[in-house]
Amino acid sequence: MALTREQLAQRVAQEFQDGYYVNLGIGIPTLAANYIPDGMQVMLQSENGLLGMGPFPLEEEVDADLINAGKQTVTMVKGASIFSSAESFAMIRGGHVDLTVLGAFEVDCQGNIASYMIPGKLIKGMGGAMDLVAGADNIIVVMTHASKHGESKLLPECTLPLTGKGCIKRVLTDMALLDIEGGKFILRERAPGVSVEEIASLTAGELVIPDSVPEMQV
Amino acid sequence: MSGFDKVVGSYEEAMDGLEDNMTIVAGGFGLCGIPENLIKEIKRRGTTGLTIASNNAGTDGNGLGILLEDKQIKKMIASYVGENALFEAQMMSGELEVELTPQGTLAEKMRAGGAGIPAFFTATGYGTPVGEGKEVREFNGRHYILEEAIQGDFSIAKAWKADRMGNLIFRMTARNFNPMAITAGKIAVVEVEEIVEVGELDPDQIHLPGIYVNRLIQGTFEKNIEKRTVRSA
Numbered sequence: 001m002a003l004t005r006e007q008l009a010q011r012v013a014q015e016f017q018d019g020y021y022v023n024l025g026i027g028i029p030t031l032a033a034n035y036i037p038d039g040m041q042v043m044l045q046s047e048n049g050l051l052g053m054g055p056f057p058l059e060e061e062v063d064a065d066l067i068n069a070g071k072q073t074v075t076m077v078k079g080a081s082i083f084s085s086a087e088s089f090a091m092i093r094g095g096h097v098d099l100t101v102l103g104a105f106e107v108d109c110q111g112n113i114a115s116y117m118i119p120g121k122l123i124k125g126m127g128g129a130m131d132l133v134a135g136a137d138n139i140i141v142v143m144t145h146a147s148k149h150g151e152s153k154l155l156p157e158c159t160l161p162l163t164g165k166g167c168i169k170r171v172l173t174d175m176a177l178l179d180i181e182g183g184k185f186i187l188r189e190r191a192p193g194v195s196v197e198e199i200a201s202l203t204a205g206e207l208v209i210p211d212s213v214p215e216m217q218v
Numbered sequence: 219m220s221g222f223d224k225v226v227g228s229y230e231e232a233m234d235g236l237e238d239n240m241t242i243v244a245g246g247f248g249l250c251g252i253p254e255n256l257i258k259e260i261k262r263r264g265t266t267g268l269t270i271a272s273n274n275a276g277t278d279g280n281g282l283g284i285l286l287e288d289k290q291i292k293k294m295i296a297s298y299v300g301e302n303a304l305f306e307a308q309m310m311s312g313e314l315e316v317e318l319t320p321q322g323t324l325a326e327k328m329r330a331g332g333a334g335i336p337a338f339f340t341a342t343g344y345g346t347p348v349g350e351g352k353e354v355r356e357f358n359g360r361h362y363i364l365e366e367a368i369q370g371d372f373s374i375a376k377a378w379k380a381d382r383m384g385n386l387i388f389r390m391t392a393r394n395f396n397p398m399a400i401t402a403g404k405i406a407v408v409e410v411e412e413i414v415e416v417g418e419l420d421p422d423q424i425h426l427p428g429i430y431v432n433r434l435i436q437g438t439f440e441k442n443i444e445k446r447t448v449r450s451a
Contacts, residue, residue: 056447056449066390067250067391070445071250072445076390085273088325124298125296125300129320166345
């Protein structure tokens, strides 16, 4: 069975380490904040200028001056700090954020990512995604493995305009966890109940299948 | 003191000198920390042909979105322009030119513009449509593109509190692009929720010194929320 949104978020959260500063993109990446293991402290960075983002506010706590990068009202945790957008992207570009998690339309086995623009469709903009993929060393892309029509999104070469070049080393899909090394996808884990063959048939880019591909623990 | 007193008497005075085809650098992120009354004054004046650098373009009926109603904006330099039907319509029809700029690059372009740095190299956008036509240099085995600073004829911004000298304190994530936007404008106009007397602000707590601010005005704010999200107790 392909992973649900919640299971994807759970698997993302397994990449967290105590003391990590983490930037979570809009959508499934944001859900990972709900699965930070007990006893572990992770500080969430929101690129509009907040380090130490907390949960959504109670009705009476709502403050128009406190939002996240998705423009949702949020709260701050103890130890939070506030800064300008220039400072925020200095910490992103400067490689100070330990882990970045974001979505994509396509990735390829050269580590390229396309996530912001489909030619012919409405262009809304890249927001902070280009800075995030260029600045972070430790990035996880979270996406569906294939389109609704069964077309692979893990490609030999991205077809859509790129968000970043050669910057992705780890991809989590609803079917598998893969690393990108030496121009190939390396299958690391498979979703519970999903076979290696199914994954291989929906991976268009070159795929290396190690002898042992454990099932994800979600 | 009078030479350092930045407070102006009206919004009309605050935007005095704004002419057609000028460039404005604006603070705000979504509808958070936007100079909403200064934007309304620009609408009232009917100035057209404007180039505006701002992370977003407001929403329908809010923020910079209201300047689209009378087609006052010629070009928008922004990182994200969703959630605005009028914007989309004008962009698709070609009436509105859009230069999509990565968010961190936009912030740094404004910072550079205010700091006397004409251009800088960044890895952001290398190998993407953003990098097309831009100079590429390699440093320590990595590729970087040359991005040029942004400066405006005016900058418009919102802060929380100021003293009459224009020393500013921002509040929570309403800070966002405001400090850099202010530094990047030849005439920097800032509206705030409260103006206090000189000496009442702790110098150690000031986020942006008044040297960058030319005009200051106290306003009242709607502070609309784009995505009100709450949890239940």
